[in-house]
Amino acid sequence: MARPAAAYEPAVPARLACAYTSCYCEENVWKLCEYIRSQDQYPLEEFYAVFISNDRRMIPLWKQKSGHGDEPVVWDYHVILLHVSSREQNFIYDLDTVLPFPCPFDMYSVEAFRLDDGLRPEFHRKIRMIRADLYLKTFASDRSHMKDANGKWQKPPPSYPCIETADSKMNLDDFISMNPEVGWGSVVPLPDFVHRFGRQTDYSYSLEEQ
Helix, strand or coil: CCCCHHHCCCCCCCHHHCCCCCCCHHHHHHHHHHHHHHCCCCCHHHEEEEEEECCCCCEEECCECCCCCCCCEEECCEEEEEECCCCCCCEEECCCECCCCCEEHHHHHHHHHCCCCCCCHHHCCEEEEEEHHHHHHHCCECCHHHECCCCCECCCCCCCCCECCCCCCCCHHHHHCCCCCCCCCEEEEHHHHHHHHCCCCCHHHHHHCC
16 A cells, blocks of 8 residues: 655755755756755655746746746746655655645646646647756756846856756756757656646646635
8 A cells, every 4th residue: 555645755855955046946956856866765766857848938837936826927947856756646846836845746736837728829838857867967057048148147146166067068958948859858748747747537627626
């Protein structure tokens, strides 16, 4: 028999104890992956960095800390961490949500993703998921995307050095891109992602019940 969800032990410290810099979600998730790798609690292969975007780079998400009331925040992209758990449900780690941390996958789906069906096509979301061990090996960012035309920071950067690899100092766009021919990992429409990792048989019904 599967252990109850209440028995799930978070893979990282409490939200306020995690490395976090506002507007640098890709690095926040990289740091979560780095922490999980340093521990022996869970296999790193159970975790995925999940980039949410689309071809127009306009994706609405609800229950974000920067949102107001029940209005969505429209990001160009957002990054969360998925734990494909051996327990009875999977979990999402999102340091920018007002939902629990970690959050049961289905709660996050219903509250934060909601449905593409009611959105204009240009707002339909896609997912690029990269296994955490691969993300740690391949991701690089020189943070230049956060500087304006005059070279000034639009948002203060993290205090630690830029993340780079032997091959790259900046490949963030390859992760944000929803072209499956580019970058690492796999790209799927949001409904496919929810169907694969959620456990509800009728996702739309549960949303209507809110």
